[in-house]
Amino acid sequence: MYLNLILSFLCGFFPLVNIISDFKSTDTQPVFKGGQKSLVSFIDNNLIYPEFSKDNCLQGTIQVSFKLNKQGKIFDSKIQKGFGVDLDIEALRIVRLTSGKWIMPADHDTLVSLVLPVNFTLRDFKCEQRSKDEINAAINTYHARLGLNSAIYNFYDKKAQGSYDQADEARIIGLKAQLGYDDKYVERLLKQAQRKLKQGDKEGACEDAQTVRRLGSGISESMILQNCK
Known part of the structure; x- marks a missing residue:
């Protein structure tokens, strides 16, 4: 039913x-x-x-x-x-x-x-100007980005633990630039996290704040310490 x-x-x-x-x-x-x-x-x-x-x-x-x-x-x-x-x-x-x-x-x-x-x-x-092929290509791009995101997240997770390979850092920085993960992007992501927190969505807010951290930025640390376990 x-x-x-x-x-x-x-x-x-x-x-x-x-x-x-x-x-x-x-x-x-x-x-x-x-x-x-x-x-x-x-x-x-x-x-x-x-x-x-x-x-x-x-x-x-x-x-x-x-x-x-x-x-x-x-x-x-x-x-x-x-x-x-x-x-x-x-x-x-x-x-x-x-x-x-x-x-x-x-x-x-x-x-x-x-x-x-x-x-x-x-x-x-x-x-309305986008073709069906372009839409399908965008969906495929989204899925491809998931794997690239994981590479970035894993690098910064290891860096936080002090076990990263410094030789990989230049490659990761280049990958972030390729995907558009610049300072403005992480600032927008943090603002989104703050908006979700005001909505009462603590889980969603913390996920976004943790993503900011896993992109190598420290601007969400205060929010994580105050709101996320």
Whole structure:
């Protein structure tokens, strides 16, 4: 049994929410506190369009499935259908951020799966000029970057432990430049971490702060010490 929350997020526009359900008319559905308008406002205020996807015109619908316990807290959340890029990560994050904000009927079945399709759409980014081949190439580039990111992270992890090879440092610095991981990038990443922390997403904030550290920057150390174990 599924409850489908259809969410359309239009970058730069007010998002629209419709609720479609295959519950029987006699069933009582979970309701986001404050109703649909509050859910729309919550998503609009908290969703962060991922940088790689925004820069490469990646857009579309990510389906996130999850369950709610009797207290309206989310568990067993996962991507049901996605693209395997950072859109998936943000869609999952924003759904998890709604945890504890649901009004639950007394007879709610906690085994019921809910699906929230999050539609990321960019406007005024000239994305209509991008071909399908270019979009597929961008997705492939994203996956290739994951391996390169790991090489950078591993180097700085070892450097922090004092066991790195100095001969590799020039190569890693060049790799960072190739991927665009300059001072401005890590500053944006830290600001994103600070924004997530204000949203109450401590886990997401700490992940971003740790990424800043693993890119060889020390600007997130204060945040990590204060907020991340």
